[in-house]
Amino acid sequence: MKKTEFLKLLDQLLENKPGTLKGAELLLDIDGWDSMINLELISLADERFGLVLSVDLLGKCQSIGDIIAMMGDHVVD
Amino acid sequence: MISAATQSNPMSCDGRLILVTGASSGIGRATAVLLSRLGARLLLVGRSQEKLEQTLAALDGTGHRIEPFDLNETEEIPAWFKHLIAESGPLSGLVQCAGVQHYTPARFITVDKINRMMKVNVFSTTMLAKCCAGKGAVLPGGSLVFIASVAGLVGDAGLSVYAASKGAVIALTKSLALEFAPAKIRVNAVAPGCVETDMLDKMRLNLTADQVQALAAKHPLGFGTAEDVAHAVAFLLADTGRWITGSVLTVDGGYTA
Numbered sequence: 001m002k003k004t005e006f007l008k009l010l011d012q013l014l015e016n017k018p019g020t021l022k023g024a025e026l027l028l029d030i031d032g033w034d035s036m037i038n039l040e041l042i043s044l045a046d047e048r049f050g051l052v053l054s055v056d057l058l059g060k061c062q063s064i065g066d067i068i069a070m071m072g073d074h075v076v077d
Numbered sequence: 078m079i080s081a082a083t084q085s086n087p088m089s090c091d092g093r094l095i096l097v098t099g100a101s102s103g104i105g106r107a108t109a110v111l112l113s114r115l116g117a118r119l120l121l122v123g124r125s126q127e128k129l130e131q132t133l134a135a136l137d138g139t140g141h142r143i144e145p146f147d148l149n150e151t152e153e154i155p156a157w158f159k160h161l162i163a164e165s166g167p168l169s170g171l172v173q174c175a176g177v178q179h180y181t182p183a184r185f186i187t188v189d190k191i192n193r194m195m196k197v198n199v200f201s202t203t204m205l206a207k208c209c210a211g212k213g214a215v216l217p218g219g220s221l222v223f224i225a226s227v228a229g230l231v232g233d234a235g236l237s238v239y240a241a242s243k244g245a246v247i248a249l250t251k252s253l254a255l256e257f258a259p260a261k262i263r264v265n266a267v268a269p270g271c272v273e274t275d276m277l278d279k280m281r282l283n284l285t286a287d288q289v290q291a292l293a294a295k296h297p298l299g300f301g302t303a304e305d306v307a308h309a310v311a312f313l314l315a316d317t318g319r320w321i322t323g324s325v326l327t328v329d330g331g332y333t334a
């Protein structure tokens with residue numbers, strides 16, 4: 001999946017206007033980013049990419065860039 | 078009437094034909110293994126033929142069969158079941174263990190997610206019950222056991238859709254028990270707490286180490302094993318449960334105490 005598409009998905013989860021997230025944001029600065037988002041990302045990664053993530057792994061992420069990096073080859077520029 | 082076999086061992090399932098769904102893994106597999114040791118003949122249902130074969134290899138006795146089937150195919154269940162009974166004869170018992178669990182925070186619920194959870198957890202249970210109500214499907218004295226969950230009794234953040242599905246199974250059990258009683262068929266549910274299976278491994282991914290510890294602490298006897306639940310299911314299937322219908326047996330290490 002293209003990075004732009006993935007950012008759109010995250011915007012959708014956050015109920016943002018498409019294009020709100022640019023990719024470099026710190027999670028702490030994002031309105032509405034909470035622990036429930038991680039639960040949704042775990043099932044999203046599993047269903048879309050067959051990727052096994054955990055709350056502990058996602059908990060290490062500090063930025064949207066870190067989240068994208070977690071998706072490995074499944075999200076590309 | 079109590080047979081000679083059950084007089085000497087009230088847990089005996091000697092010669093009884095019992096269908097176990099979810100038999101390819103976890104609680105369903107442990108239940109099938111235990112029931113085979115108690116003398117039952119098993120029909121093993123799940124999607125994975127390979128895993129069903131592994132269960133089959135672990136069974137005692139003979140006369141068991143694997144019946145791979147996707148219970149998401151709700152519309153197909155009656156024809157599949159009819160064919161099964163025509164080939165194998167009437168059932169003495171059914172254990173509906175197949176199920177799925179996902180964390181679904183309320184704001185991320187979609188119709189598709191509700192459907193996926195309900196299809197196997199509720200729709201297939203309901204359709205299997207319908208099939209069991211059919212002529213000659215289940216022998217008098219038969220017993221149906223549905224695996225619900227403590228999630229159907231106690232709340233948990235992020236699990237509302239799963240909880241609703243298990244609450245539905247509990248409600249289904251009670252009404253069916255009354256409807257099936259004249260045919261001398263019992264219907265009960267088992268509501269497990271956290272049990273060490275693939276499902277719990279998946280659930281752990283959604284919890285921090287601290288949350289897992291807190292969850293374990295809510296089970297005064299610790300997390301259970303698939304065998305712990307299997308024992309309760311066998312108790313309800315065998316003549317030990319002959320005066321029990323419409324009940325929900327919590328097997329949860331004290332979670333709901």
Ligand SMILES: NC(=O)c1ccc[n+]([C@@H]2O[C@H](COP(=O)([O-])OP(=O)(O)OC[C@H]3O[C@@H](n4cnc5c(N)ncnc54)[C@H](OP(=O)(O)O)[C@@H]3O)[C@@H](O)[C@H]2O)c1
Pocket residue numbers: 098099100101102103104105122123124125126128146147148149173174175176177178197224225226227268269270271272273274275276277
């Ligand atoms: N483990 C727990 O902590 C826990 C607690 C409370 C309640 N429960 C309930 O206990 C039951 C068994 O869970 P488990 O822990 O043994 O989980 P598991 O190891 O993940 O096993 C689930 C079983 O369901 C079967 N299944 C799922 N979808 C199916 C489908 N569409 N068609 C046919 N079979 C299907 C799977 O078989 P295939 O993959 O081969 O299809 C597998 O055999 C479930 O109803 C669950 O909700 C579990």
